[in-house]
Amino acid sequence: MTAYIVRRLIQAIPLLLGIVTLVFVIVHAAPGDPTAMYVHPSVSPEVIEQMRENWGLDRPIHIQYLRWLRSFLTGDLGVSLTQNRPIVSILAERIPNTLILSGTSLVLIFAIGIAIGIVQAVRQHSTLDHTLTLSALFIYSMPSFWLGLMLILVFAHKAHLLDWWPAALTFPASGMTSVDYDLMSGWGKLGDRLHHLVLPSIALGVASAASVARYMRSSMLEVIRQDYIRTARAKGLPERTVILKHALKNALLPIITLLGLYLPFLFSGAVLVEYVFAWPGMGRTIVDAISQRDYPLVMATSFIFAVMVVIANLIADILYAVVDPRIRYE
């Protein structure tokens, strides 16, 4: 297993190199450069030209690429051109925030999706099944940023205007913490963070949860018809054990594939949701970096996203072997 993981990680190197090269080409092909930020009637064209020279933007593109690659490979991610601080410190600040948000969403997606899928499969063709199917399709059709805005409108804005609305169902509309966060006790801080997580993680995850539920339902229905389920019943096991032990583990196999597929989806979704909820994560950083043509920052953030996707797929493949004894990696 360890040998397999090491091999997979080595195989990821050319892949990641390809990705950063592609990103480099695309971002440089876009019109404009970082100096556009500084264009102003009071700034003379000579100064702009000087900046371009200082940042090496006057060199041919392949030279720029090789220079960037050399420093990247030596572990130097460079300095953000717009924020004027080392990219490493920006990432160190932003990555955990994004991981908190997408991690919470991921747990939510699979916990809710799998649970609903099981219930639907066990109660196939019931009113509950049909209702859940319909709501899943409805939710699945909503874009995350729009859902985010609606959640803010209802649970953050309107909720404050209605007297009868329970206080427990009002949530902050933006940010990760309240203004008085630093004055709170340990548990209070945790509660405050969770409180801020509710709306963005729902906005980010609920559509994917709906689709996981769809997959889980059909996977479960497929498994329930198998001979070994009949064997389990013939053994006199309670229905709970039949479903949650014998059927579930088999039905989870196709769902693991979704884990690898949804993570990139989650990161790109996070870009929009972080914007809507003013969440100080990677998503906002990357969007700002792209629109300001902050080349080194774009390169660094897209590299980090690529690494996360590679790792997610590796985790999915390892989980296969954990769930299915027939799969062995050498």
Added chain:
Amino acid sequence: MSAPLLRVENLRTYFHTAEGVVRAVDGVSFTLGPGETLGIVGESGCGKTVACLSILRLIDPPGRIEPDSRISLRDRDLTAASEGEMRSVRGNEISMIFQEPMTSLNPVWTIGDQIAEALRTHRSARPAEARRRAAEMLRLVGIPNPEQRLDEYPHQFSGGMRQRAMIAMALACDPSVLIADEPTTALDVTIQAEILDLLARLQEQLGMGLIFVSHDLGIIAQIADRVIVMYAGQVVESGTADELFGRPRHPYSEGLLRATPRVGRRMRRLSVIPGSVASPKRWPPGCRFHPRCPYAWSRCREDVPPLPGEARASRCWLEEEPARRTGGWDELALAEDH
């Protein structure tokens, strides 16, 4: 004979589908004594498997055991038992093994866990205790290195070994009835013989009643004490294995026996019963076998023949008018050749 262990009376299992009622099992009765082997024979689709699953009440909707059916284990009426009571019967007092050992074991749990599970459920055995007993069961069914094989998964077992494991699982709680639904059909002939020997030996050793379902008359002749022949959801003939195979009375049993190749009997070709089992949605009127029967006359098309309640019985009008037993399968085969 001692009091029956299992008594099935007028079992009717219907599937209420949108296209109509499928009468898969339609009035089947039989008894099984302790230590006895009852063979159930019939073509695919005649209701053998549904009848077996009905005994354990493992019929999924839209299937249903119809109200006046009665299944009793010793003195308990299983048709009236609650679902919880049924669970304590399944795998504990009545066990079942299935046709496909390749798909009947759960691929993602170890063999040991799947055997021990029944013990943990029915005997509230502690994990270590259940494991010890599981190893004992594997040894009993002739699996070498049981301690080590407990931790293996079904895909690491061959077909014959899996069926042995299934038997070990079924017998773990010492059931008084074992239902074997075509347990050897999916196996090689040599493995078949081994499994049959094993079942016969275990039955003798444990003194349980065995219901052995097969479409293979050779196997039934080998293992069964008494036999019932099923056709179109009903019992058409019953008797001891010797009676039935020596002198079949129902034209269907006669046809089945003729369709079985035998060593030492030269045949120009293997005879078959023409046609196939009718659709269970619309059984033929009168005798259900009449469209395929070489003796059929007008009465067979109109009146339903009864099955007398005796141990040796045949559901056929020939019982009342034996003079009509002329020509039959030989003539039919001859006519087909020309």
